[in-house]
Amino acid sequence: MQNIQDNNQLQTSFKEANSNRKKRISLHDLANVTLFIAAFIGIWQLVYVLGIWPEVSLPSPIRVGESFVDLFEDFTIFTSIGMTMYRLVIGFGISIAIGVTMGLIMVKFPGFGKTMSSFALGLQSFPSVAWVPFAILLIGLNDAGILFVVIMSSVFSVIILTYSGIQNIPPLYVRAAKNMGAKGISLFRFVMIPAATPSILVGIKQAWSFAWHALIGAEILIAAAVGLGHILLVGREFQLMDQVIASMITIFAIGLLFDRVLFSKLEERVRERWGLDQSIER
Amino acid sequence: MSSVEMVRGEEDARTNKVTDTDTNTNASKNSEKEMVILENISKAYNGNKTNRNSSNVNTSRSGSSTVLFEHIVLDNLNLRITEGEFVTIVGPSGCGKSTLLNILAGIDTSYTGKILIDGASIKRSPDTDRIIIFQEGALFPWLTVYENIEFGLKIAKISKEKRREIVMHYIDLVQLTSFAHAFVHQLSGGMKQRVAIARALVLNPKILLMDEPFAALDVQTRRMLYDQLVKIHEKTNKTILFVTHNINEAVALGDRAIIISPKIAGIKKEFKIDLPRPRQLDHPLINSITNAIIEESKEMYTSNSYFTSRYGNYSTESKPDLELESPQSQLA
Ligand SMILES: Nc1ncnc2c1ncn2[C@@H]1O[C@H](COP(=O)(O)OP(=O)(O)OP(=O)(O)O)[C@@H](O)[C@H]1O
Ligand SMILES: [Mg+2]
Numbered sequence: 029m030q031n032i033q034d035n036n037q038l039q040t041s042f043k044e045a046n047s048n049r050k051k052r053i054s055l056h057d058l059a060n061v062t063l064f065i066a067a068f069i070g071i072w073q074l075v076y077v078l079g080i081w082p083e084v085s086l087p088s089p090i091r092v093g094e095s096f097v098d099l100f101e102d103f104t105i106f107t108s109i110g111m112t113m114y115r116l117v118i119g120f121g122i123s124i125a126i127g128v129t130m131g132l133i134m135v136k137f138p139g140f141g142k143t144m145s146s147f148a149l150g151l152q153s154f155p156s157v158a159w160v161p162f163a164i165l166l167i168g169l170n171d172a173g174i175l176f177v178v179i180m181s182s183v184f185s186v187i188i189l190t191y192s193g194i195q196n197i198p199p200l201y202v203r204a205a206k207n208m209g210a211k212g213i214s215l216f217r218f219v220m221i222p223a224a225t226p227s228i229l230v231g232i233k234q235a236w237s238f239a240w241h242a243l244i245g246a247e248i249l250i251a252a253a254v255g256l257g258h259i260l261l262v263g264r265e266f267q268l269m270d271q272v273i274a275s276m277i278t279i280f281a282i283g284l285l286f287d288r289v290l291f292s293k294l295e296e297r298v299r300e301r302w303g304l305d306q307s308i309e310r
Numbered sequence: 311m312s313s314v315e316m317v318r319g320e321e322d323a324r325t326n327k328v329t330d331t332d333t334n335t336n337a338s339k340n341s342e343k344e345m346v347i348l349e350n351i352s353k354a355y356n357g358n359k360t361n362r363n364s365s366n367v368n369t370s371r372s373g374s375s376t377v378l379f380e381h382i383v384l385d386n387l388n389l390r391i392t393e394g395e396f397v398t399i400v401g402p403s404g405c406g407k408s409t410l411l412n413i414l415a416g417i418d419t420s421y422t423g424k425i426l427i428d429g430a431s432i433k434r435s436p437d438t439d440r441i442i443i444f445q446e447g448a449l450f451p452w453l454t455v456y457e458n459i460e461f462g463l464k465i466a467k468i469s470k471e472k473r474r475e476i477v478m479h480y481i482d483l484v485q486l487t488s489f490a491h492a493f494v495h496q497l498s499g500g501m502k503q504r505v506a507i508a509r510a511l512v513l514n515p516k517i518l519l520m521d522e523p524f525a526a527l528d529v530q531t532r533r534m535l536y537d538q539l540v541k542i543h544e545k546t547n548k549t550i551l552f553v554t555h556n557i558n559e560a561v562a563l564g565d566r567a568i569i570i571s572p573k574i575a576g577i578k579k580e581f582k583i584d585l586p587r588p589r590q591l592d593h594p595l596i597n598s599i600t601n602a603i604i605e606e607s608k609e610m611y612t613s614n615s616y617f618t619s620r621y622g623n624y625s626t627e628s629k630p631d632l633e634l635e636s637p638q639s640q641l642a
Contacts, residue, residue, distance in 0.1 A: 203417050204448040207436045208462035208513060218465065222452040303451045303495025 087270040092277075095270035104259070109278065111254040112243065115171065119178030120239045124232060126179070127186025131228075132216065134191045145191055148184040156181035156242035160249045174246040181242035182235035189231025193224030226302055233291045240283060256282075344429070345516060345549040346391040346414070351423035353384040353409055383409050384421070385575035389568070393428075394547040398564030400557050400603065405572040407553040411519045414551065415442040428516055438462060441510035442519040445526060447502040449494045455505050456481065456490040462513040480508040483542060500531035504538065511546065520552045524559070533591070536563060540587050557607070561599045562591050569603060579606055 069089050075081075076088045087095075099105040134141030159177045167173040197220060205219040221228075247257020256275050263272035298304075383406035391397050399407055412418035414425065419434040426432070427439060441462075449458050459481055463473045481487050484504040494502065503523050510518055524532045540563065543550060554560050560567040564583055571578035581599050589596065 198448075200444060200446060200448045201450065204442070204444065205450075205461075205465075207415055207417060207438075207440075207442050208509070209436075209438045209465045210461075214465050218461070219450070222450070225452065301452060301493060303493060 084267055084269060087273070091270045092273045095268075095274045096277075099259075099271070099274055105274075105278065107254055108256050108259055108275075109282070112247065112256045113282075115174055115178065115247075115255070116239065116243055119175045119243065120182060120236060122175070123179045123182040123235055123239060124186055127183045127231065127235065128190050128228065130183075130187045131190025131194065134187070135194045135220070141191060145188060148187045148191075151180075152184040152188060154181075156238060157245045157249065159242070160246060163246070164250060169250050173250050174243065177246040177250070178239050178242045182239035185235040185238055186228070186231045189234070190224065190228050193227025193231070194220050196227065197223040226298055226304060229295060229298055233295065236286060236291065240286070244279060343393040344390055345393040345395070345427065346389070346551070347424075347426040348387060348389040348414075349424040349426075351384055351387040351389075351410070351413065351421055351425070352382070353406070353413060353418075353421040355381045355383060382575050383572075384413075387423070387576045389577065391549060391551065393549055396543055396550045396552065396563060396565045398552045398554060398560035398567045399570060400554060400560040400567060400607075401570035402572060402607070403555060405570045406575065407555075407570060408521050410570070411442055411521050411551065411553055414517070415440050415519055417442070438466070438513045439516045440519060441513055441515040441517075442521060443503070443506045443510050443523050445522040447494075447506045447523075449502055449505055449509070451494045454491050454493055455486060455497070458494065458505055459508045459512055461509060466513070476512050477508075480511050483511070483545070484508045484538065498531070499527050500535055503527070503535060507539070507542065511542070511548075515548070517549045517551060520550065522554055523552075525554065525556070532559070536591075537588070539563070540589075544587065557603045558591075558596070558600050561596050561603065562589060567599070567603065569606060571607075579603075 072089050076086055080086075083091075096105070099108075130144070134144050156177060159180045163173040163176045163180075167176055201219055201223050202215070205215055210219055244257045244260075247255040248261050251258070251261060256279055259275040260272055263269065263275065387410070399410070401407055409418060413421050416432065416434060416436040424431060450461065453461065456477060459477050460473050463476060468476075478487075481490055484507055486501060486504055486508070489497065489501065494505070497505065506523065507518075524535055527535065536559075539550075542548075552560070552563060557567075561581070561583055566580055566582050568580045569578045570576065581603065583596070583599060585593060585595055
């Protein structure tokens with residue numbers, strides 16, 4: 029009886045420990061960040077006061093703040109962020125779907141896989157803005173053109189890391205799974221994909237960064253009607269530096285949010301679950 | 311559809327069998343049914359199996375007589391194992407123990423010879439009636455202990471409730487109930503191997519193939535696992551083929567210990583260990599058999615056969631080198 033109770037306690041403690049990840053945001057870190065931002069704005073204000081650049085080229089932090097308020101008040105900022113995020117989600121989503129599928133096909137057909145992987149490796153480092161003229165001529169100055177650039181810039185990272193992730197699965201896992209009756213689809217679904225997940229995640233993280241670069245670039249170059257890139261474009265054309273900076277800060281914040289919050293957390297969880305951190309500690 | 315039905319059918323048979331063996335282990339032991347028959351199993355690794363072109367180059371270079379770079383790991387090996395028997399296999403590193411297990415498991419399919427399991431000739435593919443347990447455990451790190459043990463049942467599309475019942479039974483058998491929701495990296499080495507054993511047992515294999523499962527563990531843990539394995543063997547009456555390079559382990563665990571020699575690429579000698587279980591690890595009979603095997607194995611490590619087994623035999627069609635090392639000349 030005593031034993032069973034102990035067991036139950038242990039059981040729940042494992043469940044809790046596994047679901048209860050480190051959530052504490054350290055106060056120390058928060059203080060550091062605040063100090064850093066304050067110093068940055070301070071220096072900015074100082075440079076502004078010194079008057080090296082005219083007001084149009086370098087507005088004061090307060091002017092940029094007001095511009096932010098303006099953008100908020102007429103909802104431009106929200107519609108822009110919304111539109112940009114919409115494109116990102118669609119483009120990036122398609123990219124992941126195509127990339128993972130392609131990676132799996134490449135594993136299934138090794139001859140094709142080998143050729144395709146060197147091809148993909150070359151295209152991965154292909155500058156994203158270099159796709160823009162091609163996209164405009166092929167598809168036109170529209171949303172689909174922007175999506176095309178986003179997909180082409182990010183899909184190859186997903187392909188490469190899915191493919192190499194599955195190639196590098198310890199053969200022992202596959203042997204054990206086959207021995208336990210897994211084959212074909214079930215082998216892919218229950219062994220290959222989970223085993224390659226840490227690697228696929230690295231690919232997705234890298235792809236996100238490529239997609240994000242490409243998206244803003246394409247929004248500026250393929251004069252989109254709405255979007256964060258469009259604010260930059262309008263700002264440049266009408267010499268609204270305060271608006272340009274406000275948009276840049278927004279782009280920076282979104283990037284940070286994705287990187288620091290979404291992907292870091294995701295990666296941390298996967299590493300913890302797959303026991304990868306522990307192997308480094310040892 | 312029908313395959314699912316079949317699996318369910320097997321599953322029912324399993325439950326029956328467990329209760330059966332639980333009550334009269336001795337009766338089934340006495341039946342002496344032959345569970346494994348290996349006939350003339352031969353296995354050679356080719357120097358260049360995948361690269362046909364370069365093997366052609368080799369052939370043309372060597373002139374008229376065809377020279378094949380091949381490494382004979384198993385040469386006409388014969389072995390019979392009765393149901394419920396606990397057979398241990400010892401031999402120096404590289405003598406082909408893992409190769410033999412992989413062949414039996416259906417993972418390695420390039421061999422010649424015949425294998426009969428439970429009277430039926432096997433297909434050259436893995437099957438859940440023979441489950442292999444690896445030295446490293448090969449547990450899936452992305453699954454919990456429970457999910458790892460459940461894996462084979464899930465693949466076999468057994469219903470969730472049924473799976474739960476079976477998993478709970480075996481997780482209890484290896485005494486890991488309290489760790490059901492732990493991840494693999496949260497376990498000790500000994501626990502991992504117990505999970506691997508449970509994961510194999512849920513599929514109710516006819517044969518457990520164990521490839522140095524305890525080699526990476528410390529002495530204390532190993533002794534504990536000996537006890538557990540012997541108890542599991544007693545309860546389930548599984549036929550076990552247990553590979554180890556630890557001679558004492560082989561003698562302490564097995565009903566029969568088989569020595570494989572790289573020199574003859576086959577079974578050199580076997581010892582019957584007629585001792586009731588549980589056994590005392592320092593029982594005089596165990597000691598004397600261990601010493602006999604050590605004596606027997608000494609030359610395996612000293613003779614030049616080590617070189618040939620490591621780096622392969624260059625055998626021409628007339629095979630002069632091989633004849634020098636034939637089993638007959640060895641035993642003479
Ligand atoms: N894929 C392979 N290609 C070529 N030779 C191989 C291959 N796998 C194994 N061998 C050779 O076959 C021989 C037997 O290997 P095996 O792994 O069966 O040995 P083992 O008895 O299990 O050794 P250990 O005790 O070290 O595990 C070794 O000499 C090895 O070099
Ligand atoms: Mg081995």
